[in-house]
Amino acid sequence: MDRNASHKSAVQYLYPPVDPFDQRVMEVPGGHRIYVEQCGDPGGIPVIVLHGGPGGGCSPAMRRYFDPAEYRIVLFDQRGCGRSRPHAGVEGNTTWDLVADIERIRAELGIERWMVFGGSWGATLALIYAQAHPERAAYLALRGVFLMTQAELQWFYGGGAAQFFPDQWERFSALIPADERGDMIGAYHRRLFSGDSALETRYARAWTAWENALASISHEGPGGDSPADYARAFARLESHYFANAGFLEEDGQILRDTGLISHIPGTVVQGRYDMICPPASAWALSERWSRGELKLIGMAGHALSEPGISAELVRTTKAVARQAERLGF
Known part of the structure; x- marks a missing residue:
């Protein structure tokens, strides 16, 4: 890692x-239409980028972790978010x-095997996809590992992270009556599906602000209001999903x-000071995954935009490009 990375912009x-060079909308079962680009x-190393959330959607910056002269970069907005429709829809919207x-996209684009690149929930999905279709994943590049365990959910929504950010937690939890705070995910879920648009x-916005406030080690203060549709x-x-x-x-x-x-x-x-997805999960994964190399980034949190994390991810995609033939692309 570049020792000065933490002092630079990602x-x-x-x-x-x-x-x-290509944008399309794919009709998929369950009444969903997913955006793919x-x-x-077009003849480069194929890579699919899996965004976080669930529900985060893709951004143009995600294209920029790969040399466009070397890679065929595939991005898509997962069901219910970004440019996919129906927006915020949960019917027919599961991990599976x-x-x-992902398999439909691969088949439609005529790709045999590809690199799978994902962070946070995108890392979760990358791991589950690779376990379901191990013959299709040539390489996994993961950031801010989340293993979708109850321990991780309890850390973030049950008071663990609150020990470090009591002010932000107060903003998040104060909207829920005291007798419901033992299950913050359930309490918020009921209100997020109340049928009252304003509510x-x-x-x-409160849910999103709690996560945004803890995403980056370089950011302090409230997470701020996200646009209503995105939030x-x-x-x-x-x-x-949770x-x-x-x-x-x-x-x-997993x-x-x-x-x-x-x-x-x-x-x-993995950011060493990731408050959303603590490094214990990445460590546990790397202990069991013999060909997975763990890169712990000092002075970095969770966000893709952390300078040290971006530097290491770009270094990884460059290394994969150099080894493309040996990796079987």
């Missing part, structure tokens, strides 16, 4: 902005629907099934 490490070299969507927006999709989808334990068979399923990806190489880039 943008300094990224490739220049690039426009898509491709950037870079998203895994199936849903109020609680969606509503983000909060509704997160609470939907209330349903990620639609997994059992708690700890670690249980690590053997399914033992042959797949990868890199885990």
Whole structure:
């Protein structure tokens, strides 16, 4: 890692902005339409970028972690968010629907194997996809690992992170009556699906502000109000997935099934001071994943935009490009 990375802007490490050469909307089962785009070299190393949340959507900056002369960069907005429709919709919206969507995209684009790049919930989805389709993932690049366990949810919504950010937690928890605070995910979920648009927006913004406030080590103060449409999709989808334990068979399923990806190489880039997804999860994964290399980034939190994290991710994509033939792309 660049020792000076924490003192620079993440943008300094990224490739220049690039426009898509292909944009499309795919009809998928369950009444959803998902936005898909491709950037870079149509004949390059294929990579699919999995955004966080659930419900975060893609941004143009996500294209810039890859050399457009080397990579065929595929991004899509997962069900219910970004440019996909219906917006904030949760019917037919589970982890397994998203895994199936990734496979539909791969098949439609005629890609045999690809690099899977994801952070936070995107790392969760990358791991579950690779475990379900290990023959399709040539390399995993993960950031801010989240394993969708009850321990992680309890840390963030049950008072763990609150020990470090009591002021932000007060803003988040004060909207919920004291007798409901033992289950903050459930309490917010009921309000986010109340059917009252103004109420849903109020609680969606509070939910999103709590997460935003803790995302970056370089940011202090309230998370601020997100745009209503973004916050509503983000909060509704997160609470939907979290209330349903990620639609997994059992708690700890991802670690249980690590053997399914033992042959797949990868890199885990983890902020040492990540308050949303603490490093214990990345460490536990790397202990079980023989070909997964853990890169702990000092003075970095959770966000993709952390300078040290961006520097290491770009370093990873450059290294993969140099080894493309050996990795079987």
